[in-house]
Amino acid sequence: MTGIQKLYLLVPLAPLFGAIVAGLFGKIIGRAGAHTVTILGVAIAFVGSLVVFQDVQAGNVFNGTLYTWATSGSLTLEVGFLIDSLTVMMMIVVTFVSLMVHIYTIGYMAEDPGYQRFFSYISLFTFSMLMLVMSNNFLQLFFGWEAVGLVSYLLIGFWYTKPTAIFANMKAFLVNRVGDFGFLLGIGLIAAFAGTLNYAEVFEKAVELSSITVPETGWPLVTAICIGLFIGAMGKSAQVPLHVWLPDSMEGPTPISALIHAATMVTAGIFMVARMSPLFELSEGALSFVLVVGATTALFMGFLGIVQNDIKRVVAYSTLSQLGYMTVALGVSAYSAAVFHLMTHAFFKALLFLGAGSVIIGMHHDQDMRNMGGLWKYMPITWFTSLVGSLALIGFPLFSGFYSKDTIIEAVALSHIPGASYAYFCVIVGVFVTAFYSFRMYFLVFHGEERFGKVAVSHASHDADQDSHDHHGDEDHDSHHGLSPGQKPHESSWVVTLPLILLTIPSVFVGYLTIDPMLFGDFFKGVIYFSEHHHVMAELADEFHGAMAMALHGFTSLPFFLAMGGVGLAWFFYMVAPSVPAALMRSFKPIHTLLENKYYFDKFNELVFAGGARLLGRGLWKFGDQALIDGMIVNGSAKAVGLIAQLSKLFQSGHVYQYAFSMIIGVFILLTFWFNRG
Numbered sequence: 001m002t003g004i005q006k007l008y009l010l011v012p013l014a015p016l017f018g019a020i021v022a023g024l025f026g027k028i029i030g031r032a033g034a035h036t037v038t039i040l041g042v043a044i045a046f047v048g049s050l051v052v053f054q055d056v057q058a059g060n061v062f063n064g065t066l067y068t069w070a071t072s073g074s075l076t077l078e079v080g081f082l083i084d085s086l087t088v089m090m091m092i093v094v095t096f097v098s099l100m101v102h103i104y105t106i107g108y109m110a111e112d113p114g115y116q117r118f119f120s121y122i123s124l125f126t127f128s129m130l131m132l133v134m135s136n137n138f139l140q141l142f143f144g145w146e147a148v149g150l151v152s153y154l155l156i157g158f159w160y161t162k163p164t165a166i167f168a169n170m171k172a173f174l175v176n177r178v179g180d181f182g183f184l185l186g187i188g189l190i191a192a193f194a195g196t197l198n199y200a201e202v203f204e205k206a207v208e209l210s211s212i213t214v215p216e217t218g219w220p221l222v223t224a225i226c227i228g229l230f231i232g233a234m235g236k237s238a239q240v241p242l243h244v245w246l247p248d249s250m251e252g253p254t255p256i257s258a259l260i261h262a263a264t265m266v267t268a269g270i271f272m273v274a275r276m277s278p279l280f281e282l283s284e285g286a287l288s289f290v291l292v293v294g295a296t297t298a299l300f301m302g303f304l305g306i307v308q309n310d311i312k313r314v315v316a317y318s319t320l321s322q323l324g325y326m327t328v329a330l331g332v333s334a335y336s337a338a339v340f341h342l343m344t345h346a347f348f349k350a351l352l353f354l355g356a357g358s359v360i361i362g363m364h365h366d367q368d369m370r371n372m373g374g375l376w377k378y379m380p381i382t383w384f385t386s387l388v389g390s391l392a393l394i395g396f397p398l399f400s401g402f403y404s405k406d407t408i409i410e411a412v413a414l415s416h417i418p419g420a421s422y423a424y425f426c427v428i429v430g431v432f433v434t435a436f437y438s439f440r441m442y443f444l445v446f447h448g449e450e451r452f453g454k455v456a457v458s459h460a461s462h463d464a465d466q467d468s469h470d471h472h473g474d475e476d477h478d479s480h481h482g483l484s485p486g487q488k489p490h491e492s493s494w495v496v497t498l499p500l501i502l503l504t505i506p507s508v509f510v511g512y513l514t515i516d517p518m519l520f521g522d523f524f525k526g527v528i529y530f531s532e533h534h535h536v537m538a539e540l541a542d543e544f545h546g547a548m549a550m551a552l553h554g555f556t557s558l559p560f561f562l563a564m565g566g567v568g569l570a571w572f573f574y575m576v577a578p579s580v581p582a583a584l585m586r587s588f589k590p591i592h593t594l595l596e597n598k599y600y601f602d603k604f605n606e607l608v609f610a611g612g613a614r615l616l617g618r619g620l621w622k623f624g625d626q627a628l629i630d631g632m633i634v635n636g637s638a639k640a641v642g643l644i645a646q647l648s649k650l651f652q653s654g655h656v657y658q659y660a661f662s663m664i665i666g667v668f669i670l671l672t673f674w675f676n677r678g
Helices: 003-024 026-057 085-108 115-134 138-156 163-194 199-204 221-236 245-251 254-262 265-275 284-306 311-331 335-362 380-394 400-414 420-446 494-520 536-543 547-554 558-576 579-587 589-596 598-650 656-677
Strands: 062-072 075-083
Touching (some): 003 115, 075 115, 085 254, 085 265, 221 284, 245 311, 254 265, 254 311, 265 335, 284 598, 380 420, 380 494, 400 420, 579 589
């Protein structure tokens, strides 16, 4: 094994080592030891990722097996790495955001009794995601896929004494199993028809697979494979209708909200589809399905962000909407634009989540934005970094989000894939919606009247979110939320504000610096594939004249005016005339109720799936268990034995004459039977 290959191993194993030490020996090494060993492990992984990035940029890629686990016929189950430009981009994003979250956690979880356990979990999360993005085969991909799901279950339910957290992590676990069923079907079809799970070998057989149909169905095999794989992505990357778990994941501590939503679990599906571009390019039906699902998620999840009052849930619904934008890019074969938005989004979304956590600390764990206002004076660093994150999110020119988001919108406008017109409508309207809910949050939190520290403040939405005890975890540890009369917010400690400042830098500059090589250069050459019929990125390349020219043109484009319209309307509603949104809510009560109930997805799932499962379970219990197994098999067999015994008892009287009579009758029957046969 060469030196660089040893470094490939070090990158995922360093966070794993930190997770094991903090998890098993946390009480021995203490809090300082736990955060030191895990931060050191992730820092080593980040530095190692930078070195690997430089090596790949020099033209050195790697695709090889490290360990053969088992061989069954022609099918080999292996652990191996595929190190190319897509992999190293993901490695840097995952390790950098994870490192910022680890540092931030020192301040955020300072008073939590599960401090060491939390550091162990987030370090294990980082290891799982690295194994996923570095894999060169479907077996290892599935291992990383399930590992991030398992650790997210542990992290969402980190405060395991809180019923809402337990409900949320079970919901995430079950919804992701639905997606994983489709994911496994896709992998199973690949194994059955390609005879291999290695990416490169599958891609070599892609054209051959495109001429095959699924037996007894007539479905094109590649379409079935791609839709199966994408259903898995719908679960992980929270696409409609498998999105319902992600807003509830806010029950976990804020650092893990940033890690799940920014750079790890939810982007796994986007990464996977981009990696599978040689297969998806062979199925326009699958691309159309991806496009419509992504467009629906981008717009309709954005609407839900408008009615949220919990600061973390607003950011959570913005994540759902932005994941929809990434999925739309995948659907129009703009895979590089999708992963470019994945990268830029990782930085500014982590910034927004950690900024929200800093606000929660300053507000003494109150998450309701209606109890905030005017915080910019008390929390200047959090205010400025949150403003940067919001501008990047709405796609303001020169900020990182502008370059990736506008590229997606342009790509959809040029696409001819079925559903592209619907998708364009969704993404263009989504620009206005995103700007409105983003700056609604910004104005309510940082500007206007100071609504904190008032006696008997009560809101209907001080629901389970306000019981999250987001900084302490123990249900009985802190019974009071919010600032008391006379109390003022305060800026967070340096371990909280330093990650905010460091995340601000890529949120501003990374788009400007990387758009040319990533989207229109050779960065993804030989990694992401486009068919000759899907040429949107080639057309965009012809129109691209540099990052600065694109930004200057952005000031005259429709998305810019829509975004500014959203910002202006939010300013008018919540800074100038706050009575207007209340009046509109009363006037459009049915629509508001629909949004408040999240389009009734949860109620539908509870009624149909959970209710159906209860009915099925009750039926199986009543009929299968009680009637069939207990009643017929167990108790019935006992009754049958008793009945036979009762009948036998009639012939066991002890009288000789009765036995003699029985023998005579028996002989008579035998003789009759014998002579009749003759």
